Amino acid sequence: MTEQTDNNVLSPDTDGPLLQVHGLDVTYGRSRMRGGDVKAVRGVDLTMGRGETVGLVGESGSGKSTIGSAVLGLVPTTGGTITFDGVDITHSTRADRRLLARRMQVVFQDPYGSMNPAHTIGDTLAEALRYNLGLSGDEIRERVLRALDDVGLPPGAARRYPAAFSGGQRQRIAIARALVMEPEFVVCDEAVSALDLSVQAQVLNLLARLKQTRGLSYLFISHDLSVVRYLSNTIVVLYAGRVVERGPAALVADSPAHPYTRALLASAPVPDPVAQRLRQAERRLAAAATPATGRVSEGCAFAPRCPFAQETCWSTQPELVEHDGVAVACHRRDEIAAGAALPGHATAGAA
Ligand SMILES: Nc1ncnc2c1ncn2[C@@H]1O[C@H](COP(=O)(O)OP(=O)(O)O)[C@@H](O)[C@H]1O
Ligand SMILES: [Mg+2]
Secondary structure, three states: OOOOOOOOOOOOOOOOOOEEEEEEEEEEEEEOOOOEEEEEEEEEEEEEOOOOEEEEEOOOOOOHHHHHHHHOOOOOOOEEEEEEOOEEOOOOOHHHHHHHOOOEEEEOOOHHHHOOOOOOHHHHHHHHHHHHOOOOHHHHHHHHHHHHHHOOOOHHHHHOOHHHOOHHHHHHHHHHHHHOOOOOEEEEEOOOOOOOHHHHHHHHHHHHHHHHHOOOEEEEEEOOHHHHHHHOOEEEEEEOOEEEEEEEHHHHHHOOOOHHHHHHHHHOOOOOHHHHHHHHHHHHHHHHHOOOOOOOOOOOOOHHHOOOOOHHHHHOOOOOEEEOOEEEOOOOHHHHHOOOOOOOOOOHHHO
16 A cells, blocks of 8 residues: 655545545543543544445434544544545644645534524625635635525525525525535535425435535435435444444445344334334334343443343453444344344244
């Protein structure tokens, strides 16, 4: 492997992956509320090719946003490396981050919170450009109108204020704000989570289309496995700051191997009422099989909630092991795949 030594964040290294996160650790300092350090992310590895979407999924507090923020340079890392297009950006300077803003952008869940209600949409979109690029007024206008057009908003939207738009339209504006920089890589952090299902589908379609037309790569973060499944090539499942499953989206989302991913799938709403009832039954079964002790696991963090947990699971941290293209951190992977019965519930399916 050849190391890129010149640290120019704008120089592309088109051979390697676009983004590579290796052994990422992020620990938040002592908080008065929680009374100790929070190890939010531990030893996370992920690789993203150009034009690829990697989906990060896991329940609230699993470390998804922290990974996105670390990649964007918004939180300091405590271990590991982040490489973007062949350049190590783990400890990049402010100046480098300003340059990187031309290549990496972010779309958050609540765009209204980050928009100045007194600024027109045109001003909001032009703001980032004024600070980051030496473009002329005409060029700025052109980029703003093109971005609005790309997200399906009329040119007149530029003259209006955030309050004039619906939630779905504001999310489109947030996407346009990322697009004006003409980035290659966009972190979408719960970007559709606050929207109604029908609007959510429209915005997901828009993101899918932009991926094609603008050649974007997304780090797509959501607590909802079905949303992540829709856009992702690769899915990374996080539990308590660690990767528990990682692989091709279809495999991870449709036939999950890790008990936690299985629980995520079971908790996703499904339109088919029969499938819905089956999943509810599976969920009750899992809940019944989960020991309600206050015991702390020194091994797998999921052990206290896992219907398959055995002594090893409580005592030893499972390694992430790749098999047939899917990496899973579970001591009992093979037995579960072979249809291991839930302890004490071998015939509960008949209940
Ligand atoms: N600024 C912060 N200071 C201290 N703890 C934080 C901070 N941000 C997040 N955390 C903690 O880090 C863990 C992961 O949080 P986060 O990355 O936001 O998870 P997610 O996006 O998956 O909901 C949680 O335990 C959360 O409480
Ligand atoms: Mg989050």
